[in-house]
Amino acid sequence: MELTAALFNRRTSNGPFLPGPVSREHQHLLMSVAAAAPSHFNSQPWRFVLVEDPQTIRDVADLSGRSMTELIERGVFFERYRRYFRFTAQEMNERRDGIFIDHLPKPLRPFTRQVFSDAGLKLMRQLGVPARLGEENRRLVAGSPLLLAALLDKAEYRPGELSGFYSVFGLGAAVGNIWNTVGSLGLGIQFISTPMELPENWRAMQEIFKVPPHLELMAVYRLGHLPEAETRPAIDWSSRHRKKISQYVFREDCTQPEQD
Template sequence: MEFLEVIRKRKTTNGPFLDQPVSKEHQHLLMEAASRAPSHFNSQPWRFVLVENKAIIHRIAELGGSSMERLIAEGRFFERYRPYFRFSEKEMEERRDGILIDQLPGPLRPFTRQIMSPGALGLLRTLGVPRVLGEDNRKLVAGSPLLLAALLDKQEYRPGELSGFYSVLGLGMAIENVWLTTVELGMGIQFVSTPMEIPEAWEEVKRVLEVPDDLELMAVYRLGYVPPERPRPRIDWKSDHRKRLSQFVFRDTCRTPEPDH
């Protein structure tokens, strides 16, 4: 693909992957892409774990599912992410950020705005939404042929110091290289984020991955080949919009927005 086409086609895969192992060749290409990212003084502070072991994947899947269920049931998910929910094409077109909640199971559609509000915990529990979302999350992770854990070397990653910032910046660029390369390889990728939001779950992920004291686990992703027709989850959203130039770019100083054309 042309490079800009790859950037424009980059997406997060919310649905299932093909039941097909990721080839060793493609795994190593992803890692080569990561290694080509810039880093402070070429320090390359990133470390990665490629996980194909089914028992490990299933354990992390359980942690992902139970974390999602707990975050929804306790209201923490909506409290934290409510500012990013959009409920109409008009709102999405105006804001051009966040996620458009455009797919819900039939019985939930009349309550779209209510379910995504902070005061809807009782309704959510009654409808069994936390359990449904938790189980859907567990299945997605469990059905992934490959997990990728991203870590930082603590010799470079020192939070509160510039080296800490540089390390996170470098890891972010390495992950973006991986993400873009999945487009070229016909693969998809998704952040397994919910265990990070429950401290004890994240500690268990570290234990399962046998993370040593000199490394810091930063993130886990699920990867695989995407099917030609991509079924959408029961509860899903779209996030195709991007801000206009005038909404995020300035000219010369922060006082002058860049015109859109």
Template sequence: MSPLSRSITRKTTNGPFLDKPVSREHQHLLMEAASRAPSHFNSQPWRFVLIEDKAKRERIAELGGSSMERLIAEGKFFERYRPYFRFSEQEMQERRDGILIDQLPGPLRPFTRQITSPGALGLLRALGVPKVLGEDNRKLIAGSPLLLAALLDKTEYRPGELSGFYSILGLGMAIENIWLTTVELGMGIQFVSTPMEIPEAWEEIKRILEVPDELELMAVYRLGYVPPEKPRPRIDWRSDHRKRISQYVFRDSCRTPERDD
């Protein structure tokens, strides 16, 4: 195995998972992988909730779908992330960041020519994009056999202090360990981000998971086994491009970009 092979094979799964429960053995392997991440003074401030209960998964799915629909319809999602939308391979090759939206239903394709126009949001609404994305998001979450909530222990997680930064750094590395391990288990994983952007939706997820005062809910992910043929949602994108070394690495100081060769 080459030094980069595990990192290069890391993927985000945008599509559906197999209708098959994640084995208890694999769940525990993922948790063991998370536990091997480094943390400040080996504090291990992370906590996880493995969510298999169908009713809870469906409630979280409803929140994921409704929050996606609301974010798109109100323009918040569009305004925040528009700088990262790419609609051509040429643009993606030049910028090498963001998402290449390469799967769109026919009626939505003209939207790509008006992405930067003042009337773009009105067009999105008229074409029913918020509802389509919201329903697709709900189905993806509800059809995921396992959801994973990541939390931090407030004993260590103190925002505004170094311990808060260290805790987030450690949790990030623990999540990356989980992500890399899913590849080896034939699984996929995706961040369920939209409820985080709607405060009342996030509070509802805390209630569903009965999060106690001493813990802080930080993120939710959906997981499952990846089908051999990977069907794509009606609106989908790719994000496999990465910046060139010269675009993000410097030599000796921030004034000297590293050479690509």
């Protein structure tokens, strides 16, 4: 029952962390639960880098902030992910997927549904929103006491072959174990995704972590202890809805939806 409760209470932390360090004991526990994940032939293709060095964290934060500013300024982020945005509670309740944009800077709130259109993007540029979001993103990462880089061993990770799928599947299970454990330790976790959206910035991220040729950098996360009071970013969303069983489960074959 404790495990089930942890799964249902899993969260992604969009706000700042407390400045105190994550103990080595907790870091090693997270690595141990990652290693408990299943992998093809017990190949354990995952590799992780734990980062506490302030300069490295600042370098990742600067890159993340610049990436966010560029993505918003160019409209890349909204164009790429617009289909996931929901703007009313009714829409969210009906679709039960995507993210509900329920928190915007005050000047943008009257234009909630239009804020991600071309006209809305122009207004955001005029209001300096891209730079503001970039700086906010930089501060969030810079204020994180621990970064976690997830990599795959290329001896196992061979895209285009079944080993590529097996390796990604295994890493996903390992990271899932981490994600479902952090809450019980009073920690939060968030995917540092913006540099991945721009190939040149992702190459710069690999240089920061000094990734050798035999490893592939797959993802970077920030971790830290959660404050009691939540502080939300300028543009934020909720994503707690999940589809009903009848929307994603079938019985016997793909023609018969399972009943809720």
